[in-house]
Amino acid sequence: MTIQNLLERVTSLAASPGGRTVIGVTGAPGAGKTTLVEALIRELNADTPVPEHQRYAHVPMDGFHLxxxxxTRLALLGRKGAPETFDVYGYAAMLARLRTDREHVVYAPGFERRLEQPIAGVVPVFPGVETVLTEGNYLLLDQPGWHLVQEQCTEIWYCDQDDAVRIQRLTERHVRFGKTPAAAAAWVRDVDERNAGLIRATKDRADLIIYC
Incomplete structure (x- = not known):
């Protein structure tokens, strides 16, 4: 599956007038979800440099980190990134609003990796946007809150990657954003890979599997 194939698939899934298409991209930590979505968005908006006029937007799930x-209050800081550390109902509600509200700018939260914190209102989705691409780890998880997320998505794609490459990427990312190499390796082993197992089990539920 090439980038061109994916671009054609995105444009073919356009919603009926007045609504929006929401395409989800999921996969294990470090699989390349964000890189893929950002590449698609760049191509899709290449002829429309003014954000207010663009037809495609990227709304990451990471903005819904607690x-x-x-x-700390929930005693979950050591599990940060696990399914229970996200506001899944808030995420589903945001996707539901994005599907239907094309009269106003919808402000979604983002995630600042250097702070490792969600930031409110930093992702504007303008009324002219026709398709939203959203990416995150648990979009296909078989749990009640995540079922609501799935209901808002026209399709959900699974981004696959060789585990050795994925783990190397993930470890390097943790180091780049402030962890020591030893701390990064330990976090990947003890937290990220535990989550990766949950995500890998959802692969067969995807509408499309992409090697990233």
Whole structure:
């Protein structure tokens, strides 16, 4: 599956007038979801440099991380990135609004990796946007809150990657954003790979599997 094939698939899934298409991209940590979605968005909006006029937008699930303060209260800080550390119902509600509200700018939250914290209102989705690409780890998880997320998506794609490459990428990313090499390796082993197992089990539920 080439980038061109994916671009054609995105444009073929356009919603009926007045609504929006929401395409989800999921996969294990480090699989290349964000890189893929950002590449698609660049190509799709290449002829429309003014954000207010663009027809395609990227809304990442990472903006729905719970804050460190809340994770500390819940005794979940050491599991940050696991399914229970996200506001899944808020995420589903945002996707539902994005599908139907084309009269207003919809402000979605983002995630600042250097702070490792969600930031409210930093992803504007303008009324002219016709298709939203959203990516995150658990879009196909067989749990109630995540079922609501699935209901908002026209399709969900699974981004696959060789585990050795994925783990190397993931470890390097943790180091780049402040962890020591030893701490990064330990986090990948003890947290990220535990989550990767959950995500890998959802692969067969995807509408499309892409090698990233």
């Amino acid at each position: 804050s460190d303060a809340e994770l």
